[in-house]
Amino acid sequence: PATSMEELVSLCKRRGFIFQGSEIYGGLQGFYDYGPLGVELKNNIKAAWWRSNVYERDDMEGLDASIIMHRMVLRHSGHEATFSDPMVDNKKNNKRYRLDHLVKDQKADVQARVAELMGADPANFPAVVAALNASPAQASQALRDAGVRDPFSGEIGEWTEPKPFNMMFKTTIGPVADDDSYGYLRPETAQGIFTNFKNVVDSTSRRLPFGIAQIGKAFRNEITPRNFIFRVRELEQMEIEFFCVPGTDEQWHEHWLEKRLKWWEDQGVPRSKIEILDVPGEDLAHYSKRTYDLMYDYPTLGHEEIEGIANRSDYDLGSHTKAQSELGLVAKVEENSDSIAKLTIPHPDTNKPVVPFVIEPSAGVDRAMLAVLSEAFTKETLENGSERIVLKLKPHLAPIKVAVIPLARNKEEITSVAKAIKAELQGLGLGRVLYEDSGNIGKAYRRHDEVGTPFCVTVDFDTVGKGEDPALVDTVTVRDRDTLKQDRVKISDLAGWIQTRLR
Ligand code: ATP
Known part of the structure; x- marks a missing residue:
């Protein structure tokens, strides 16, 4: 793992993962741009989250709500009054x-x-x-x-x-700026889920328990953005609101704690590096019955929050619903005379309308990037005494899946085979597959070690029958990023060979 934030920042800039936002005008504090490799890693993290929480479950729906929200949403959510530092x-x-x-x-x-x-x-x-x-x-x-x-x-x-x-960003909506024409950029994606609760239930016929998952941008005008992408003003969140029968909430809270720790492990962030903070009562947010903060041990920063898993009781739906007084709410909510919808669902046993409790696992994509990069970052001394930096990313997260390298850049018989292999692998939809002919092979290996490419495929003279060993015709060398082991693989087997190992 990385031992300092500095070495991560330097790698990210050097290799095109992350750049300072608006850099050519001196930069804008708290805003970052994800470069060619950063966007791949980020997309892969989000895809892994979506796969685990939506595709691999039977009790989840997806959502993509808008970023700018009616000010009433953020008034009744409590953000206008209390989302402040x-x-x-x-x-x-x-x-x-x-x-x-x-x-x-x-x-x-x-x-x-x-x-x-x-x-x-x-x-x-x-x-x-x-x-x-x-x-x-x-x-x-x-x-x-x-x-x-x-x-x-x-x-x-x-x-x-x-x-x-x-900390909310306020913006004008429409051509006339008067007292009523403002809205907010959402400070969390969660509110879009609560405001669509009824739409999702009505359109999917869901019964309790079930969840709604969403990934998207959120905006917080942090007073002191800092620590690279750890604390930014434009961030991305991966959030689930899991709706359950009141009384089953504590069990579901434990379920989600386990699930989420397992997910982090699958992304290369081990449990041993995450401290579970059972947030003490006096520090709990106003909506929370109980919260587990997952505190990852970031280089230089130490243990800081990477994800919060909160039991929000019936606070949110209770705050946004009409007819509050008829619903026997447990949470203390502010009166709402603006909402036009009753946010209830039939109780699975009695069919009586009930406001469900909510468990919310809320993770930051930017903080996930930082943790994944930090765990993958490895400095190794090789047998010949030289040092290499290698990103030991899980293959499903690697920004580039395969680099195909012709051993000689100007030998047509070699380059044409290399290009054909690249085209075949590209057709498999694995993600990025590169034809790599910049510089010598040693340089290419070093570069791909540093960006975490799991496999480098080399086409040489033996491949095209101009080498010493006739048995090697129509085979290529595949170099493994982590073990440095080189396998000779038949071109006809290559696609399958790689697909199995990327899974
Ligand atoms: P902190 O105490 O660090 O400000 P928070 O408790 O306000 O965080 P939550 O409101 O629980 O954070 O947000 C859920 C998740 O969103 C966090 O666990 C984190 O991963 C991410 N997040 C929140 N604020 C930021 C930010 N300014 N920059 C990057 N990620 C953030």
Whole structure:
């Protein structure tokens, strides 16, 4: 695995996985572009998620809802009022920071002093942040008295009181910008699922339990985007809302925890690198009955959230439904007099309308990329003493599946065979198959090791009957990325040989 974020960033840029957004104009903070190989890896991760959660189950439907949503959706979901992070400004240079990030970035003794001044337990970081948040005036004083430094300038800052900062991007809809013509870019894909609950039930005749899965972009105006693609302002999520009979929710929560850990393992992210955080009651989001955060051990960053699996009770459908008071909701919801739909489904035993409970596994595609890349990243010393970097990606995730290399670039009898093999493999629909004749063979191998290509196929003089060994005519060399083993395979067997090993 990678030992630092730096070596990942450098590989990603060098080999065309990830670029800074709007780079030729100096870049835009919190936005990244996925390059030729990045888009392949990202698509493969999403396809693996969809396969596991939609195609391989009998209790799931897919959805692709729009990104811009009616402001009522995000009012009744609770986002207008509460989707905010506390921020503080440094009056000396007008820099703005997320309160928890600012404190986390301080030296241990400064953090301890902040905790002491706020009367909080220094070992309990969330409690320290909560205390700062609860009394803004005292917090501002404590940050100054403790000597909290500005991470940008390195100097002790002059800190304002913490204020909530709403992270939703607001945009104008239609040609006239008046008070009613705004909407939001969704801050999570989940709300599109809740607002389509009735449509999906009515059009598919689903009964409980069942889920709706969606992959798509979400937008958060993070105060301090940072750590490469770990915290960005335009992100992508893979989310499931799994609807079940109230009372069965805890079992389903455990089911999804297991399923999701297994999935991460199948993508090359082992359980041993994921800590399961059973989020303590005082830190739970307002909608959550219980939440498991999966904390992956990122290089340089340490354990940080890669996926959240929340039991959201009947909060969401209960918040978006009409006739709330008739439905015996368990969650505490705000009154809704705007909704025109009753979001219930018949109870499977009694047929009486019920608002189901929801289990939500919510993973970030960008954070998945980072974890998958980090686990695959390997530095090896070979027998001859040279060092190689190799991305040991699971074959189904590899951006390029096969590179076909002619041993001599200008020998027509060799290049024509290599091109024919490439065309045949390309026709199989495996993903990207490249004809690789840039530079010598050693360079080609190094390049494909670094981008994780599982197989390199080489066409040489023996293949075309101009070598020493007549037994090798019509065979090619296949080099395995991980073992470096070279197999001689008949051209007529090659397609099958590769297909079996890519699965
Ligand atoms: P954090 O505490 O790290 O800000 P969160 O608890 O706000 O994350 P959720 O609202 O639970 O995150 O979102 C679900 C998933 O979406 C996260 O587990 C993460 O993988 C991804 N995600 C959330 N915010 C970002 C972001 N700014 N950049 C990249 N991925 C994100």
